[in-house]
Amino acid sequence: MDERKPMSHVRAGLLIAAAVIIISLIPIIAGAGEAKPGSGLLTYAAILGGLIINIFAYGKAKKSEVSFGELFSFGFKATAVYTIIFIGFLVLFSLLMPEFKSTAITATRLQMEAGPNMNQQQIDQNMAALEKYFWVFAIGGTTMLFVIVGAVGSLIGAAITKKNPPIHFDQSPT
Numbered sequence: 001m002d003e004r005k006p007m008s009h010v011r012a013g014l015l016i017a018a019a020v021i022i023i024s025l026i027p028i029i030a031g032a033g034e035a036k037p038g039s040g041l042l043t044y045a046a047i048l049g050g051l052i053i054n055i056f057a058y059g060k061a062k063k064s065e066v067s068f069g070e071l072f073s074f075g076f077k078a079t080a081v082y083t084i085i086f087i088g089f090l091v092l093f094s095l096l097m098p099e100f101k102s103t104a105i106t107a108t109r110l111q112m113e114a115g116p117n118m119n120q121q122q123i124d125q126n127m128a129a130l131e132k133y134f135w136v137f138a139i140g141g142t143t144m145l146f147v148i149v150g151a152v153g154s155l156i157g158a159a160i161t162k163k164n165p166p167i168h169f170d171q172s173p174t
Contacts, residue, residue: 006061007054009074013081016050020082021089028100047082047146048153051075055157067165071158079150086146087139094138104138105130 023043055075059066094100108130112123130137 006058009077010081012050012054012058012074012078014085015054016047016078017082017085017089019046019050020086024089044145044149047149048156050082051078051150051153052157052160054078055154056161059161059163064162064164065166066161066163068158068163070165071161071163072154075154075157076150079147079154083143083146083150087142090138090142101134105134 020043023040023046027040055071058074059071105127109123109127112118112126118126
């Protein structure tokens with residue numbers, strides 16, 4: 001009989017981070033001018049899919065002797081790992097490719113100008129704030145979105161994975 005050792009949350013997080021980084025780099029390498037690491041629905045789909053698959057595999061390796069909380073915890077710990085890895089990638093990428101920041105800011109300006117809700121003065125004020133607090137928005141926004149998507153993926157993965165938690169009886173005398 002094949003005895004499988006469950007995958008650790010660190011390894012699951014590293015696999016998801018690798019997938020997200022590759023998905024983020026493809027449009028940049030292909031030359032899309034408005035590409036931003038971490039953007040796009042494909043990134044979030046990869047996170048959700050990766051979490052669900054890894055949580056399911058974790059439950060299967062534990063022979064379904066897991067609780068909902070244990071499965072959710074595994075997924076959320078993996079979320080912390082891939083979020084930290086991706087933020088490190090984002091910072092490193094921005095330092096190695098300084099034009100990334102200006103490209104991201106230009107893309108944001110173009111999106112604001114295309115929208116009918118802002119006048120030029122509002123756009124200029126928002127752009128000044130974006131340039132001043134770029135790292136706060138980049139790191140904070142990435143963290144917030146990745147954690148929200150990770151929580152949803154962990155909930156879904158824990159909900160659909162078969163669970164048969166062992167029942168522990170209290171053996172103490174009364």
